Amino acid sequence: xxxxxxxIAILMLLFSIGFNLWIYRAxxxxxxxxxxxxxxxxxxxxxxEIWDYTGRTCPKTMLYPFCYISHLTNHWVPNWAQGYNxxxxxxxxxxxxxxxxxxxxxxxxxxxxxxxxYYHLNIYLLLSLFPxxxxxxxxxxxxxxxxxxxxALLASQISTDGLYGIDQSSFxxxxxxxxxxxxxxxxxxLAIASIIAWTKDHSRKSYFWSIIFLSFTTSGHLxxxxxxxxxxxxxxxxPVILMIAEKQKYRHVIESLIVAVRQTVILAIPPIxxxxxxxxxxxxxxxxxNISVWDPVWKFNSYGAQEAISMFTNGxxxxxxxxxxxxxxxxxGIFASMxxxxxxxxxxxxxxxxxxxxxxxxxxxxxxxxxxxxxxQHRFIVGIHLAGLFLAPIGLTFLSEKxxxxxxxxxxxxLPITLVLTFATFWFVVPQTISYASYNTTLIQQANxxxxxxxxxxxxxxxxxxxxxxxxxxxxxxxxxxxxKAFTVxxxxxxxxxxxxxxxxxxxxxxxxxxxxSDTEQFFIEENQSHYSLYNIRYVVAPPTKKPQAFWNKLKExxxxxxxxxxxxGYISVGTSPAVVTAQKTDIINLVHLWIQSDHPxxxxxxxxxxxxxxxxxxxxxxxxxxxxxxxxxxxxxxxxLLNEPPVYENPKDFMLPMIVHSxxxxxxxxxxxxxxxxxxxxxxxxxxKQTYHPNWKTTVNGKSxxxxxxxxxxxxIRLESPGLYEILYSYASLIQFY
Numbered sequence: 001x002x003x004x005x006x007x008i009a010i011l012m013l014l015f016s017i018g019f020n021l022w023i024y025r026a027x028x029x030x031x032x033x034x035x036x037x038x039x040x041x042x043x044x045x046x047x048x049e050i051w052d053y054t055g056r057t058c059p060k061t062m063l064y065p066f067c068y069i070s071h072l073t074n075h076w077v078p079n080w081a082q083g084y085n086x087x088x089x090x091x092x093x094x095x096x097x098x099x100x101x102x103x104x105x106x107x108x109x110x111x112x113x114x115x116x117x118y119y120h121l122n123i124y125l126l127l128s129l130f131p132x133x134x135x136x137x138x139x140x141x142x143x144x145x146x147x148x149x150x151x152a153l154l155a156s157q158i159s160t161d162g163l164y165g166i167d168q169s170s171f172x173x174x175x176x177x178x179x180x181x182x183x184x185x186x187x188x189x190l191a192i193a194s195i196i197a198w199t200k201d202h203s204r205k206s207y208f209w210s211i212i213f214l215s216f217t218t219s220g221h222l223x224x225x226x227x228x229x230x231x232x233x234x235x236x237x238x239p240v241i242l243m244i245a246e247k248q249k250y251r252h253v254i255e256s257l258i259v260a261v262r263q264t265v266i267l268a269i270p271p272i273x274x275x276x277x278x279x280x281x282x283x284x285x286x287x288x289x290n291i292s293v294w295d296p297v298w299k300f301n302s303y304g305a306q307e308a309i310s311m312f313t314n315g316x317x318x319x320x321x322x323x324x325x326x327x328x329x330x331x332x333g334i335f336a337s338m339x340x341x342x343x344x345x346x347x348x349x350x351x352x353x354x355x356x357x358x359x360x361x362x363x364x365x366x367x368x369x370x371x372x373x374x375x376x377q378h379r380f381i382v383g384i385h386l387a388g389l390f391l392a393p394i395g396l397t398f399l400s401e402k403x404x405x406x407x408x409x410x411x412x413x414x415l416p417i418t419l420v421l422t423f424a425t426f427w428f429v430v431p432q433t434i435s436y437a438s439y440n441t442t443l444i445q446q447a448n449x450x451x452x453x454x455x456x457x458x459x460x461x462x463x464x465x466x467x468x469x470x471x472x473x474x475x476x477x478x479x480x481x482x483x484x485k486a487f488t489v490x491x492x493x494x495x496x497x498x499x500x501x502x503x504x505x506x507x508x509x510x511x512x513x514x515x516x517x518s519d520t521e522q523f524f525i526e527e528n529q530s531h532y533s534l535y536n537i538r539y540v541v542a543p544p545t546k547k548p549q550a551f552w553n554k555l556k557e558x559x560x561x562x563x564x565x566x567x568x569x570g571y572i573s574v575g576t577s578p579a580v581v582t583a584q585k586t587d588i589i590n591l592v593h594l595w596i597q598s599d600h601p602x603x604x605x606x607x608x609x610x611x612x613x614x615x616x617x618x619x620x621x622x623x624x625x626x627x628x629x630x631x632x633x634x635x636x637x638x639x640x641x642l643l644n645e646p647p648v649y650e651n652p653k654d655f656m657l658p659m660i661v662h663s664x665x666x667x668x669x670x671x672x673x674x675x676x677x678x679x680x681x682x683x684x685x686x687x688x689x690k691q692t693y694h695p696n697w698k699t700t701v702n703g704k705s706x707x708x709x710x711x712x713x714x715x716x717x718i719r720l721e722s723p724g725l726y727e728i729l730y731s732y733a734s735l736i737q738f739y
Contacts, residue, residue: 002145005415009149012422013135016152020128023434026441027124027173028117032451034492035177038501039511041119042079043086045503047095048115050075051103053668070734072096073278076691078669079500081507081515082535082715083691085732089282089289089514093219094183098122119179126182127171131155133186134389137193140209141342143394146415150393150422157429158385159320159436165381166389168433173447174440181382184220188386191217191228195235196344199263207267214271222279226371227352227383232267234351236260238344283371287585287611288694291374292513294522302358302377312353317381318388325428326392329399333391336398345390352383396421451490457560458489458498464556464563465504465539473666474538474568479546480508480526487543495541495561505669507535515692516585516714520592530602533568534713536690540564571666571691572674572728574659575604576684577711577719579649580619582610583626590629592713594646604657606688606711607649621684622649651684658682659720672730678723689716689730698733701726 033041050071058067073096077086087095102118113121131152138148158167162176169175171182191213198206218225237260243253272279282289291300303311311317315324330349337346358377359366366372400418451458465476478496479487489498500506510518524531529551531537540552542562548554552564583591588609595601608621624632630642640647659682664674669691676687686709691697693710699718700706708730711717716730 005145008415008419009135009145009152012149013131013152016131016155017128020131020156021124023437024124024128024172024440026444027127028121029448030120030173030444031116031448031455032490032493032498033177033501034173034447035175036511037120037123037173037177037179038493038497040177040179041116042501042503042511043077043090043092044095044098044115044119045501046075046077046079047072047087047092047099048102049503049668050670051099053670067734074696074734076669076732078505078691079503080505080509080511080518081513081521081692082517082713083505083669084512084515085694085696086512086514088278088285088694088696090512091180091183091219091221092278094180123171123179123182126179126186127156130166130182130185134189137189137390138393140190140193140197142197144397146418146422147393147397150396150418151389153422153426154326154392154429155389157426157433158318158326158389159322159429159432160317160381161320163317163381164379165317166385168436168440172437172440173444174436180221181224184217184224185382185386187213187216187220188224188228188382189389192231192235192348192386192390195232195267196342198267199235199344210267211270211274214267215274218271218275219278223375223379224382226375227380229268229271230351230355230369231348231383233260233264234348235344236263236267238347241347242343285695286374288516289374289585290514290516290518291586292510293519293589294510295376295513299376299378300358300374301360302356302380304360305357308353308356308358317384319429320432322432323428325425326388329392329395329425330388331395332398333388333393333395336394337391340394340398342394345387345394349384349387349391352380352387356380356384396425447490447492450492454490454560457558460558461541461561461563462499462502462504465499468539468555468565469504472538472565473571474536475505475507476539476541477507477526477532477537478541480524484508487546499541507537516588517692519589520596520713523593523596525597529566531596532566533573534596534601534690536568536571538566538568540566569661570664571672571689572661572664572676572730573604573688573690574657574661574676575606575686575688576651576655576657576682577606577608577686577709577717578621578651578684579647580608580610580621580623581626581632581647582612582623584613585611587626587629588714590642591626591632591647594642595712598646600649600712603651605649605651606686606715606717608717609693609710609712609714611710657685658723659685659687661687670732674728675725676720676728677725678720680723681721683721685720686711686717687720687726687728691716691730693717696733698731700729700731703727 054068054071058064073092074085074088076083098119102115134155135148135152138151158165160167160169162169164170164176164178166185170178194206194210194213198210214228217228240253240256240260243256315327318326318330334346334349337343400414400421404414404417476499478484478499484496485494487495489495496506496509500509507521508524524535527549544557544562548564551566554562555565556563624634624647626632631639632642632647633639658678658680660677662675662677666672672689678685688711693714693716697708697716699708701718706718708716708718720726
């Protein structure tokens with residue numbers, strides 16, 4: 001009988017995978033992205049460029065492999081918001097693995113498929129193979145084969161109204177395109193299962209796989225990795241909670257708690273050490289990681305207890321648009337988990353649900369948990385969904401066993417009852433899955449057909465911009481807001497989005513809001529010519545129907561678009577920094593807004609900006625400290641409001657800037673070089689690189705290292721005081737500086 005159960009379970013698994021491969025078959029045929037996959041592919045494209053850059057610039061010595069890895073795990077991404085070192089903070093292993101495996105494949109089968117196609121093929125396979133991960137997780141926990149088979153069948157059947165969880169709308173073309181989650185989700189169930197298994201058997205094998213799967217999950221997606229780490233103490237402390245519920249002796253409870261703490265530390269420390277090269281620097285330099293005012297508040301605060309519970313009880317968390325079969329099975333599974341030896345799974349679901357309440361319910365209490373102060377609390381829906389995918393099969397198995405044991409059905413064995421309930425459940429839930437996926441296929445086919453018509457036009461624009469950037473590098477403005485959204489390629493993807501996907505640095509689109517220039521960039525005014533120089537917006541792309549600004553000079557026109565050029569100073573310019581401001585990163589938006597809307601950018605006046613809590617020291621320049629987003633304190637101790645008394649940091653009215661930029665060059669947006677002349681002594685003069693400031697930017701002046709500073713809006717700069725001719729090099733430093 002066990003052999004038959006095993007065969008049926010494997011058939012369930014194969015059917016589930018085959019079903020996914022069939023209904024999602026349009027995904028790898030995608031030719032253009034309308035969602036977050038555009039951002040994800042841009043990171044892969046940039047990693048591919050850095051792979052070549054690294055091969056060209058790393059010294060051919062024993063340090064060559066370290067240099068290679070260092071650049072791939074930490075490089076500059078210039079595509080959005082005046083650039084940002086995304087791999088420094090963001091999960092970068094998936095991009096490296098994708099590019100590395102693609103290059104290996106290309107070395108075997110030349111010109112077999114593009115990197116874009118390869119990326120979408122991987123998304124398709126990860127999405128389709130997710131049932132295998134859940135199936136193996138159940139087998140790690142030694143659940144019956146049939147329960148594992150049920151888990152595989154239900155793995156891809158969650159339905160929500162786009163809540164960013166483990167459901168179709170998170171990953172498909174018509175949905176959010178959260179492919180980054182897939183790189184972690186494939187390991188998430190295995191990590192949870194291995195942790196539970198180790199707490200039960202304490203074997204070296206279970207411990208080893210716990211560490212491996214924890215590391216893989218976290219390297220795939222830091223947010224999901226944090227959820228996995230939070231699962232460790234919940235799983236380990238479950239016996240303690242049960243002992244308290246059973247009113248066991250206080251001494252025994254304390255002993256069990258000590259064991260739980262020890263287990264938590266033993267499990268958590270190794271993966272943290274493995275990933276410390278990435279996690280530790282990211283936390284240490286969190287001051288340069290923006291918290292955006294443009295991100296909806298609900299992302300940070302989630303929905304609150306009342307709304308979250310309502311969403312769960314009405315079926316919206318698991319069964320949107322259908323009878324709440326999964327929700328019912330989950331509730332049964334919570335009860336069943338308390339009696340089948342796996343109460344930690346039910347407790348894990350409750351924990352994730354409580355965390356999903358978010359800051360709306362818990363307020364500052366969440367800050368007790370490391371990393372939670374800036375975490376998007378709504379993302380705990382992923383943890384809720386995963387725990388639910390464990391509980392629903394447990395619930396269905398429990399019901400099957402109860403029905404089998406009743407006198408009415410005493411002549412019917414467990415197998416047929418289980419199969420009937422399983423396929424009845426599948427019959428209830430699958431129409432919604434098929435309907436969503438079917439329309440997704442239709443939309444992909446329509447977009448592909450439209451893109452085929454416009455492909456040559458877009459590629460002509462892309463090729464033209466790349467050629468222009470060789471001699472006159474600059475950013476591209478392809479409109480903004482609703483106007484920018486309406487200016488699309490193939491009717492689905494805005495030009496600003498599609499251009500940035502292929503490495504063209506754009507402005508006024510925020511696929512990520514982590515750059516410290518993300519928020520204030522939005523104060524750009526299209527009619528203000530000085531703003532184009534401020535952001536080095538050298539090119540404008542607009543539809544033929546758009547009335548151009550007087551200072552836009554037409555370069556090229558087609559039926560779909562018009563390309564203009566504007567005059568800018570380039571990525572490196574000169575100015576003065578006659579004042580210093582100290583502020584926390586959350587207190588600068590109004591300050592910089594006032595500066596952008598003033599004449600200061602036009603006058604090349606760039607106050608120094610220090611992100612810190614402490615008072616300003618060691619400067620003779622005028623200075624003040626922001627105490628909140630609208631209040632600042634001057635050295636005399638008086639408090640002032642930005643709204644009533646904008647800060648004054650003017651140069652003398654007759655001041656003439658004694659600096660000249662003779663030439664400048666760019667190498668892969670990783671190195672910016674310039675020759676600058678200072679004609680007379682100038683204590684406040686600065687040379688500004690129009691890239692987002694980060695401590696990893698290194699600067700040399702005539703070959704000698706000079707510490708850069710941050711200036712408004714949040715750029716990199718160095719001070720030059722004495723007359724002379726200077727050769728200046730700004731270079732983005734990877735984890736280890738090799739040159």
